[in-house]
Amino acid sequence: MKSNEILFVKEVLIFTFALFLFILNKNKTLTKYNKMKYSILKTSRFLLTISFFFSFFCSFAQQNFGKIKGTITTSDGDAAAGVNVILKNSKYGTVTNDDGSFDLNRVRTNTYTLQVSLTGYETTEQEVVVTESETTVLNLQLKVSNKELHEVVVNGKKSILSKKTDYVARMPLKNLENPQVYNVIPKELLQEQIAVDIRSAAVNAPGVTTKIYPSGGLEISFRGFSTGVNARNGMENMTGRSSIAIDNAERIEVLKGPSGTLFGSSVSSFGGVVNLVTKKPFETKKTEVSYTGGSFGLNRLALDMNTPLTPDNNVLFRLNAAVNTEKSFLDYGFSKTFLIAPSLTYKATDKLTLSIDTEIYNVNNTRPTYGRFYAPGITNPTDLKVDYRKSLFHDDLDAKTSSTKVFVQAEYQLAENWKSTTVFSFIDENVDRSYQYYTQWISPTEVKRSVSRFGPIFNQFTNIQENINGQFSTGSIKHKLLLGTNYRFSKGTFNYGATPVLDTIDVTKPFDPIRKKQVDAVVSQLTWAVPDEQIFSVYASDVISFTDRLSAMLSLRLDNFVQKKLEDTKGYNQTALSPKLGLVYEVVKNQVSLFGNYMNGFQNSGPVNQPDGSLLVLKPVYANQYEGGVKVEAFNKKLSTTLSYYNITIDNATRTTSDGFSVQDGKQVSKGIDFEFIANPVEGLNAMLGYAYNDNRIVKSSDAAIEGNKASGAPENVVNFWISYKFQNKLKDLGLGFGGNYVDKQYKFEDESFYNPSYSVYNATVFYDKPTWRIGVKFNNINNKKYWDSYGMAQAPANLLVNLTLKF
Helix, strand or coil: CCHHHHHHHHHHHHHHHHHHHHHHHHCHHHHCCHHHHHHHHHHHHHHHHHHHHHHHHHHCCCCCEEEEEEEEECCCCCECCCCEEEECCCCCEEECCCCCEEEEEEEECEEEEEEECCCCCCCEEEEEEECCCCEEEEEEECCCCHHHHHHHHHHCCCCCCCCCCCCCCCCCCCHHHCCCCEEEEEHHHHHHCCCCCHHHHHCCCCCCEEEECCCCCEEEEECCEEECCCEECCEECCCCCCCCCCCCEEEEEEEECCCHHHHCCCCCCCCEEEEEEECCCCCCCEEEEEEEEEHHHEEEEEEEEEEECCCCCCEEEEEEEEEEEEECCCCCCEEEEEEEEEEEEEECCCCEEEEEEEEEEEEEECCCEEEEEECCCCCCHHHCCCCCCCCCECCCCCEEEEEEEEEEEEEEEEECCEEEEEEEEEEEEEEEEEEEEEEEECCCCEEEEEEEEECCEEEEEEEEEEEEEEEEEECCEEEEEEEEEEEEEEEEEEEEEECCCCEEEECCCCCCCECHHHHHHHCCCEEECCCCEEEEEEEEEEEEECCCCEEEEEEEEEEEEEECCECCECCEEEEEEEEEEEEEEEEECCCEEEEEEEEEEEECCCCEECCCCCEECCCCEEEEEEEEEEEEEECCCCEEEEEEEEEEEEEEEEEECCCCCEEEEEEEEEEEEEEEEEECCCCCEEEEEEEEEEEEEEEECCCHHHCCCECCCCCCEEEEEEEEEECCECECCEEEEEEEEEECCEECCCCCCCEECCEEEEEEEEEEECCCEEEEEEEECCCCCCCECCCCCECCCCEEEEEEEEEC
16 A cells, blocks of 8 residues: 555544544534443544554555565456465465455565465466566466365465455445445354354454343344344344354354344344354365363364265265263253254256255253342342352253254356345254243342243244345446345244242252252143244345445345234234445545445334223334444455444334333434454464444333333443464464453343443463364453353353364
């Protein structure tokens, strides 16, 4: 980047941050929140410091430097993206962009050998002479096809800066071209952190907090709203009662903001969407066997095996499997899981590719305890006199669930720039039994205990989806078009039983945990009929490029929701229309973009019987988001950052009046900033920093006492960071990592009577990574912090993980 370009980038960043501050100070609804202004001022000063530092560093140009630029293509003429390019015996190196281009700046004058190499393929080299103040242009061709290159990059060591995805916009769209904010958590980072569950992986995304539902599913919260890992390769992936495994994860994508337009109400929340991208078969043989042991009796064995099944590589197979057993850090509690996930890809013709992705996941574990009531004067968990590692319930009150998932895809190349993708998915989620624990604290020492028993329960979800993607031009204007339709059908059964209060105990005196035989003797059992549901959706999205820097995204979804008649309950039919608009301007081509978006989310609501016998048919509840910000990918892809301000408003939330009537006029507003910083300044060093400020309040409610209060489970400030270094010369292959998370206090209820304190937790790792084996040690919660999630559930103290991976 030239010095005048650097100054321009710096000025754009300064102007953008100043504009944020100006808008916030002019907004009268924000001026009363001094904490928010203070947080934004601190963040802006921090970001300005970073921008000044980088601009100074890169503008410190001297003589005796030149530049190398060029393009790398595959053997079939396509752009070779994500390929490492280095000058041998020097410090210079980079990664090719999505169009195959690369730049090596400030290279000292000399004669070098430029090398492009991929494991398992022939190395490409060419001599290059760097002349002072001149640019040398090189164009090289790899001796691999585009498909082979894709598989090598997918299964090699990618940069943690990569945000390449086809799922966020349901079309190939670069991060800088996309008006939506999203985060990508790659498997390379998960391996480095020895992540053994989705929960510990998800908190690498800015603003994300997690907890386990009493039902067993994983809740992920950001921007003041909660969701689950409800998408899998862009399709519905319900995991409310059966949870989800990490062993088949290629990466985790966190899409920020209401995303009903492209994903629908069953997948997205008003905060966004979490999409799990699974591991796919590729064209070389590779096997990894991994064992992880650790604190609280953790024993975990995992397998990742990939192999072509035919000599021409037209049939590819991959198998991921894992078995896990561990105890709780409490005196009672355990978890046993088993996963098997085979996948197959078949290239039927040059135009047609078929794939099948399946999974069976069985879980036998104990559930977390949920506090339903806290007596006046009990304001947070530290007021309770129960021992931090004491359980009030025995682990024979367990849960047993299973889920089966099948995803089948047919991808057909209709023409050079047009592609059809047809996907069928089936999810069968079963709960054999699920004992769930509840407490009512009547004083800091006295608690009432009760238990519910859920099951048998089964839920089945069937989806059929068709997407047509194409590119065309109208004069000088270019279009990337998506046309899609989705049909969803669900059915299920529900059995439930609850005990009365079983006893009242003093936790400062000896007591016995509640056992299964006590519950089974008094639990009532009820069967609830579950109506069948179907949703038919059509949607379209057009990314219009007016110039090579200015583009707009126009999207729209029509969603028809039908709930079938059930016994004496009438069925109902509901239609929602969801638009999405976005605008992007690249102020520095392929490096800095300014963006803004309007995004819409919706939730279908069933009819409500009123006290006077009338039936209120509710409209879909809508959330509307306005967001603006800046994205930067600069310094030869060594820096990636995003900063945005958003405002999410729900105008027609449903509330209940004092006389029992339902009224659809509630209002909730969630607003804040989202910041992500990722850098790879030198080879082997990676740094990640995320910060999120969120102010989520109940503006209008049937209970006037909570108007203006914070929403439950919505912390004001959330910070995450991770920095790691893998030695390149001496001590080569040895690596170190350190990171942590800070979460502000969170209210459990919207009356703000009970909160969970803020906390900071730090983790560290040491690893030795060779081509054929890897060993790593992870220290979690090294500060041994006692902390609780937003439900008030105690979390694990300091613990240790040790991992050994063999690679064949």
